[in-house]
Amino acid sequence: MKTLFVSYRVTDLDRSLDFYTALGYAELGRVEAGDGARLVILKFPGEPAASLELVHRPGDGPVDVGSGFDHLAIQVETLTTTLETLNEAGLEAEPVQHPGGPHGPKTSWLTDPDGYRIELVEWPSGHPDGITPADFA
Structure with a gap:
C-alpha cells in the first residue's frame, strides 16, 4: 500500500x-x-x-478549519484482498465502486472513528501509479 x-x-x-x-x-x-x-x-x-x-x-460555504480535510486516498495492490484483510481486522469498507467505468479504477471507502473518509484505490492493469497527465487527455 x-x-x-x-x-x-x-x-x-x-x-x-x-x-x-x-x-x-x-x-x-x-x-x-x-x-x-x-x-x-x-x-x-x-x-x-x-x-x-x-x-x-x-x-x-466557507471551510471550517476543523472540517477542511476532505479525504485521504491510498493505493492498494488488489482491492479485494485488502478488503478481506480489513474485514478480518473488524473494519467495514463500503462496496466496491467503479468510478471510471468497468475498465477504470476500483475504489472502496472507509470512515475512521472521527468521520474522516479514506478512499482505497486499485488501478486497472497497466495504469501508472497515481494520477498522471494521461488521465486528463
Whole structure:
C-alpha cells in the first residue's frame, strides 16, 4: 500500500492555488464536478504523479478549519484482498465502486472513528501509479 494524494476542501480556490503554487506545486489538471464544484490536481515538479487535490465546493460555504480535510486516498495492490484483510481486522469498507467505468479504477471507502473518509484505490492493469497527465487527455 501507499498514499496516493491528500485532498483538502478550500473556500477560495484562486487564493489556495496562489499559495500552493508559491510553495512549489504545479497544476496537473482540473475536473468540473458539477454545481460549480471544481477539483484541481497538483504535484511537485519532481514527482511522477499527483500528490495534492484541492476541492472547491462553493455551495458548501466557507471551510471550517476543523472540517477542511476532505479525504485521504491510498493505493492498494488488489482491492479485494485488502478488503478481506480489513474485514478480518473488524473494519467495514463500503462496496466496491467503479468510478471510471468497468475498465477504470476500483475504489472502496472507509470512515475512521472521527468521520474522516479514506478512499482505497486499485488501478486497472497497466495504469501508472497515481494520477498522471494521461488521465486528463
